[in-house]
Amino acid sequence: MIEVKHISKSFGDTQILFDISAQFNPGQVNLIIGASGQGKSVLTKCIVGLHEVDEGKVIYDDRVFSEMGRNDRKLIRQEIGMLFQGSALFDSLTVLENVMFPLKMFTKMSKQERKERAQFCLERVGIVGKDDLLPAETSGGMQKRIGIARAISMNPKYLFCDEPNSGLDPKTSILIDNLIKEITYEYNMTTIVITHDMNSVMEIGDHIIFINQGRKWWEGNNKEIIRTDNKEVVDFVYASTFMKNLRSKLVNN
Amino acid sequence: MNLFEHIGKYFMMLKFVFSKPEKGSVFWERFFTEAQNIVINSIPLIGFLSFFMGGVISLQTASNMSSPLLPEYTIGYITRQSTILEFSPTIISLIIAGKVGSNIASEIGTMRVTEQIDALEIMGVNSIGFLMLPKILATTLFFPFAIILSMLLSLIGGWLAGITSNLYSTKTYIVGLRAFWNVDQHHLYYALGKTMVFAFLITSIACYYGYNVKGGALEVGKASTNSVVAASVTILLANYILTQLVLI
Numbered sequence: 001m002i003e004v005k006h007i008s009k010s011f012g013d014t015q016i017l018f019d020i021s022a023q024f025n026p027g028q029v030n031l032i033i034g035a036s037g038q039g040k041s042v043l044t045k046c047i048v049g050l051h052e053v054d055e056g057k058v059i060y061d062d063r064v065f066s067e068m069g070r071n072d073r074k075l076i077r078q079e080i081g082m083l084f085q086g087s088a089l090f091d092s093l094t095v096l097e098n099v100m101f102p103l104k105m106f107t108k109m110s111k112q113e114r115k116e117r118a119q120f121c122l123e124r125v126g127i128v129g130k131d132d133l134l135p136a137e138t139s140g141g142m143q144k145r146i147g148i149a150r151a152i153s154m155n156p157k158y159l160f161c162d163e164p165n166s167g168l169d170p171k172t173s174i175l176i177d178n179l180i181k182e183i184t185y186e187y188n189m190t191t192i193v194i195t196h197d198m199n200s201v202m203e204i205g206d207h208i209i210f211i212n213q214g215r216k217w218w219e220g221n222n223k224e225i226i227r228t229d230n231k232e233v234v235d236f237v238y239a240s241t242f243m244k245n246l247r248s249k250l251v252n253n
Numbered sequence: 254m255n256l257f258e259h260i261g262k263y264f265m266m267l268k269f270v271f272s273k274p275e276k277g278s279v280f281w282e283r284f285f286t287e288a289q290n291i292v293i294n295s296i297p298l299i300g301f302l303s304f305f306m307g308g309v310i311s312l313q314t315a316s317n318m319s320s321p322l323l324p325e326y327t328i329g330y331i332t333r334q335s336t337i338l339e340f341s342p343t344i345i346s347l348i349i350a351g352k353v354g355s356n357i358a359s360e361i362g363t364m365r366v367t368e369q370i371d372a373l374e375i376m377g378v379n380s381i382g383f384l385m386l387p388k389i390l391a392t393t394l395f396f397p398f399a400i401i402l403s404m405l406l407s408l409i410g411g412w413l414a415g416i417t418s419n420l421y422s423t424k425t426y427i428v429g430l431r432a433f434w435n436v437d438q439h440h441l442y443y444a445l446g447k448t449m450v451f452a453f454l455i456t457s458i459a460c461y462y463g464y465n466v467k468g469g470a471l472e473v474g475k476a477s478t479n480s481v482v483a484a485s486v487t488i489l490l491a492n493y494i495l496t497q498l499v500l501i
Contacts, residue, residue, distance in 0.1 A: 106275070
């Protein structure tokens with residue numbers, strides 16, 4: 001479980017996050033949603049320690065991450081897997097080497113064991129026979145899946161996904177969403193996904209936090225978000241006229 | 254950011270560069286890969302430049318020696334001294350700052366903007382040490398060997414240019430190369446010492462600019478250019494200071 005307590009964060013004179021508290025439970029997909037520039041990415045970067053919080057605490061299973069030194073954080077970071085928006089695969093390494101990388105850095109596995117584990121993870125995300133390709137030789141959807149394979153290679157307890165559907169077609173997006181959901185349930189991970197994608201919100205949002213103007217504006221799940229009358233959430237989720245009409249039909253039914 | 258902030262951030266970065274690597278075997282693998290990529294792959298360029306520059310130094314020295322009072326072996330002597338004191342360590346370092354410095358800044362800068370550095374950090378890897386230490390150490394330790402090769406090729410270039418132009422004989426040139434060597438041989442150690450300093454500056458400055466890129470492709474390009482400018486200026490300043498300290 002990951003908890004954030006009263007987090008605030010500023011860059012210079014500009015305050016980005018205002019007193020955000022939330023709890024992200026294991027075995028469910030936690031979504032952080034909100035319009036661009038509202039502080040979702042900053043919140044996630046504060047949670048994983050890429051930004052330091054000005055106030056508040058980040059707690060990983062009773063371990064206060066935000067107050068730890070670099071070396072103590074390393075141990076928790078080895079329990080974290082992260083899928084980046086642009087996949088962030090290492091250009092100079094092949095697909096297999098990318099997935100083997102965390103194992104090579106932090107385990108005492110033999111080369112053969114690392115290879116077997118990496119191939120297992122790649123198969124789990126549906127990538128077969130692409131071991132020797134470079135990331136640039138694979139499609140966007142494949143890169144996301146390779147990114148997930150790398151993220152799960154160390155059996156993480158916590159999985160972060162930064163806009164996993166950006167740049168993907170709707171069909172591939174759903175595949176990636178389902179993969180994240182399956183892996184979360186299968187390994188009982190605490191998964192946090194930042195997304196703009198409304199399909200994701202409806203499909204995999206076990207727990208949703210809506211961030212607006214740097215504040216936690218709304219919290220619920222994918223069933224509650226359909227019926228909420230919070231104006232900002234409605235404006236965000238049902239941005240188009242078509243979606244607004246759809247919502248009114250849903251609510252009326 | 255002003256100059257002093259850059260200098261402060263640079264030294265703070267160095268603290269992380271020299272922290273213990275996460276895994277020794279990975280470090281050594283990267284160390285030798287970087288030695289190959291940065292130093293060994295630069296040898297053809299260094300060789301080509303050195304050979305022709307040596308030739309030009311000796312030809313220009315010969316063409317400017319109109320006084321009959323100057324012995325002919327002076328050409329070999331001046332070629333040797335110019336090569337060892339300045340041409341090989343300083344000029345080659347400036348050229349390498351352009352080739353290698355821009356390459357390193359672009360590589361690390363691209364890793365920054367494509368979140369590969371964030372990925373390393375999230376995994377628990379000290380990204381500064383992981384990316385920079387092998388590059389800095391490999392260049393600092395292996396670059397002097399490339400400079401020794403540069404010196405040899407420059408002297409060979411000077412010899413070939415002279416004898417093919419019938420300006421001096423092989424014997425005279427060799428007498429010039431050996432002249433006052435017992436007095437001047439510390440120049441070689443000085444040259445190799447400053448080469449190590451320059452190598453450290455080239456790689457660490459390029460790493461600094463690459464690592465601190467913010468933005469996209471445009472900023473990566475700017476970082477690459479800035480790293481070459483900063484490294485070149487710093488090499489010249491360091492060269493002046495080292496010369497004052499060691500030779501004067």
